[in-house]
Amino acid sequence: xxxxxRRLERKSTAxxxxxxxxxxxxxxxxxxxxxxxxxxxxxxxxxCHLYSERQLDNLQKPYINVLLNKMKFSRKYDRxxxxxxxxxxxxxxxxxxxxxxxxxxxxxxxxxxTPQ
Numbered sequence: 001x002x003x004x005x006r007r008l009e010r011k012s013t014a015x016x017x018x019x020x021x022x023x024x025x026x027x028x029x030x031x032x033x034x035x036x037x038x039x040x041x042x043x044x045x046x047x048c049h050l051y052s053e054r055q056l057d058n059l060q061k062p063y064i065n066v067l068l069n070k071m072k073f074s075r076k077y078d079r080x081x082x083x084x085x086x087x088x089x090x091x092x093x094x095x096x097x098x099x100x101x102x103x104x105x106x107x108x109x110x111x112x113x114t115p116q
Contacts, residue, residue, distance in 0.1 A: 004048055008059055011041050016063045019070060029070035030093075037063055038094050045100035047107060053097050060096040067093070 015037045019029065041059060045051055064082065065075040071091070073082075083098075084090020 001048065004044060005051070005055060008041055008044060012037075012059045012063055015041070016066050019063070019066050024070055026071040029067055033063075033067050033093060037067075038096070038099060042096055042099040042103060045096070045103060047104075051100060056096045056100055064093070 015032075018036075019032055024032065037060075045056070064079075068075045068077050068082065073091075081089070082091050082093050083095040084092070086092040
């Protein structure tokens, strides 16, 4: 459990540094978040159910600050707006805490529906 969390911390830090050191447009920053960060960091959380909300928040917090900066928003932007749906005026970014829960449910459903 602890070793897996350390690996995820290293991945998160690597993605954060990659985004800091790149000159990307706000649209490219959104793509990096969705295609690189969320997929690589949230993938193991589906099978490791022992992550607390605080741990998941600590994994994504530095990255989200950099992402907001690249998207031309203040890093102090309210997280309810950052993770809120676009239809309601939010930015529509994916929250690791929610994604981990959804991935765990998806894994359980797939396991139950797999023919034996």
